[in-house]
Structures are given as C-alpha cells and as structure tokens.
Amino acid sequence: MNERQLTMMRMLDPGRSFTARELAERFDVSVRTIQRDLDKLQELGYPLYSEPGRYGGYRVLPNRIMPPLQLNENEALGLYLIMNTFQQIPDLPFGQIRSFLAENYFTELPASTREKIRRVEKKVVFKASSVNRESKWTTVILEAALEQRELKLTYESAKGISKRSVFPIGLYFDQSWYMPAFYREKVLLFRVDRIISAEWGENQKDDLPTLIDWLAFPENREEVKVVLSFTDEGERRAKADPFYQDVKDRRWEGGVPLEELDFTATGLLSYGPHVKVEEPKSLETKLKMLYQKALDQYD
Incomplete structure (x- = not known):
C-alpha cells in the first residue's frame, strides 16, 4: 500500500x-x-x-477498515503493552474484540519486534485491583449514551430490585464501572454491576450534560461524614487504595453517599485490625455485624 x-x-x-x-x-x-x-x-x-x-x-460503507498505523519499534511495543493493560479492565466497552485486536496486531509486526514483545511480556505484568462483580452491560450503556437514547433497566439497589427508565450520559471506571444517568429530573449514579438487564427504549433526550461536565459538577447525593483511623500498616495499605489514598497521619476523612455505606463496610473488612471507624456510628455497626457474621461461621 x-x-x-x-x-x-x-x-x-x-x-x-x-x-x-x-x-x-x-x-x-x-x-x-x-x-x-x-x-x-x-x-x-x-x-x-x-x-x-x-x-x-x-x-x-459503515464499519470501514481503519488505515494501518505507521509506528517505529518502540511505539509499536508501547501500543501492544497498552492493549494488554486494557485487557485487565473488566467489561471494557466493545471488549469482545480486545484479544482479537491484540493478536492480529501482533501477527502483523516484524519478527524482530514480536520477539522483543515476547521478552518484555516476561518482565512486565499488569494486575487490576478490581473489586467489582462481572457485568456485561458497558457496551449497551455506551451506545445508548452516544445516541442519547433511553435505557430500560432492571436494577438491584439496597432497597431491592426495581425497573427504571434512564438516559445514560456516559461511563467511568473506578474499581467498578459507574453510569451517571438522567432519572426523574436529575442525574443519579448507578453501579453497572448491579444492573440485571438493560435494553434500549424508544425515547431520546438531547439536552443531557456531558460526562466531563457532570464529573466536574456532580449531582448532590446525600452523604455522611466518615472518619477512619489506621495503624501504620493500615495507612501503608490505604495509600495504595483509590478510596483512601489521601490518608494522612493515619487518619482519613471524607464524604460517603448514604447508599454506599454497606459497600464501604465490606471494603473495610480487608483491613482487619488495621482500621477503626471513628464515625459515623452506623458504619461502625455495619462493620461489627460483618465481623460477627464471619465469626459465627466458626461456632
């Protein structure tokens, strides 16, 4: 060519x-x-x-073939590693082509570059520290957001399973996939791994904010102040945790949405004796109940 x-x-x-x-x-x-x-x-x-x-x-015609990239060896190697990194993110939109794309890209590279990639793969490993459940709805959500289409959900929240019609404005990944979506005159945040089913509706809405705008000025959700104290070992772990990485002097303070307290308590279990809930009392109670349930298994 x-x-x-x-x-x-x-x-x-x-x-x-x-x-x-x-x-x-x-x-x-x-x-x-x-x-x-x-x-x-x-x-x-x-x-x-x-x-x-x-x-x-x-x-x-639509779905045309994209022109090949013209890269030097270091750029080709870097792109292959990027594709491998993305494979660690669960449920990436259009993710069904990830391994196919990486494999086809790999086979088109010169033999010397393929050999260098094989050597690098033995020296570099990417591990995503995800705590989310598996979900299969990210592609459907993203396509609905691009087309500004209604999405009909069956959704599992702390209050039970319900049917909702929403208008997604996008997706973002922070340990789990989250979907901000317009629902009943305001934008709410939905956990994608709590979606049981999703399908397009007939309606469209063209006055939605962009995801970038929403992230800069998110809708207010009822929050509670959470204060945690860590041991030295707990602080070391917390600094590697996206939720608590701004811990300072073994102490963390921040706002947590009220409906996320159960999720927060479950996450704190992994710290064991290296964290203590100072407030709110409701979070302390939830964590105690989880510990008691764990102990009850050994009676």
Whole structure:
C-alpha cells in the first residue's frame, strides 16, 4: 500500500459520495491511477460501494477498515503493552474484540519486534485491583449514551430490585464501572454491576450534560461524614487504595453517599485490625455485624 492509498483511507468518510475524478484532481494524478488505487483498497477489504450512472461514484460503507498505523519499534511495543493493560479492565466497552485486536496486531509486526514483545511480556505484568462483580452491560450503556437514547433497566439497589427508565450520559471506571444517568429530573449514579438487564427504549433526550461536565459538577447525593483511623500498616495499605489514598497521619476523612455505606463496610473488612471507624456510628455497626457474621461461621 502506497502513501496515496493510505491518505485516501484517512480522508474518506462513510456516507459521503465522491468520484474518481475528484480524487484525481486532489492528488494530481490520472483518473485511471485513482481507479487502480480504489481497486486495491477494495481487494484489501476496504468497504467501497460503486454507484453507477452519470452522477454516480463511490461511497464508503459503515464499519470501514481503519488505515494501518505507521509506528517505529518502540511505539509499536508501547501500543501492544497498552492493549494488554486494557485487557485487565473488566467489561471494557466493545471488549469482545480486545484479544482479537491484540493478536492480529501482533501477527502483523516484524519478527524482530514480536520477539522483543515476547521478552518484555516476561518482565512486565499488569494486575487490576478490581473489586467489582462481572457485568456485561458497558457496551449497551455506551451506545445508548452516544445516541442519547433511553435505557430500560432492571436494577438491584439496597432497597431491592426495581425497573427504571434512564438516559445514560456516559461511563467511568473506578474499581467498578459507574453510569451517571438522567432519572426523574436529575442525574443519579448507578453501579453497572448491579444492573440485571438493560435494553434500549424508544425515547431520546438531547439536552443531557456531558460526562466531563457532570464529573466536574456532580449531582448532590446525600452523604455522611466518615472518619477512619489506621495503624501504620493500615495507612501503608490505604495509600495504595483509590478510596483512601489521601490518608494522612493515619487518619482519613471524607464524604460517603448514604447508599454506599454497606459497600464501604465490606471494603473495610480487608483491613482487619488495621482500621477503626471513628464515625459515623452506623458504619461502625455495619462493620461489627460483618465481623460477627464471619465469626459465627466458626461456632
């Protein structure tokens, strides 16, 4: 594939018609040369549709093949490691193609680069410290957010299982996947791993905030002040925990949404004797109950 053909792949958009003469004038070559280029792209699988007639031409179909990246060896190695890193994130949207993409990318690399990657893979390991349950709804949610479409959920919350119709504004990952979504005149935050089922509805809403805007100014949720004291070992662990990494002088203070107290108590179990709940009393009680349930198993 020559440079002109690569440039053509980058500039041609799905749905837009063009003629061989327009491309010939753009690249200052003959119409016959352009037609050979287009034939070559079609042979490689690029989805071009030919429209006959006086006003006909060519059109690029949806799901076109993207042009190949032109990278040096270090860039190619870095991209492969990035793809392997993403494989550690559970339920990544469109994640079903992750291993396929990495494998196909790998096989197209020169033999010397593939050998270097094999050596690097024995020296570098990525481990995601995720605490979430498995979910399969991230792709459906992201597509609904892109199309600003209604999403009909069966959702499990602390109050039980319910049916809800929401309008997702996006997804973000912080140990688990979260979906801010418009529901009953305000934006609420939903845990994706608590979604039992999800399907598109018929309605659309085009005045939603962007995810970036919402993250900068999130909707207020009722919060309670949480104060934790850690041992030296607990502080060391907390500094590696995204929830408590700003611990200072063995003490952590912050606001926790009221509906997330159960989740918070469960997470604190992993610290064992290295953390103590100073407040609120309700969180202390929840943690004690969890410890008691654990002890009851050995009676």
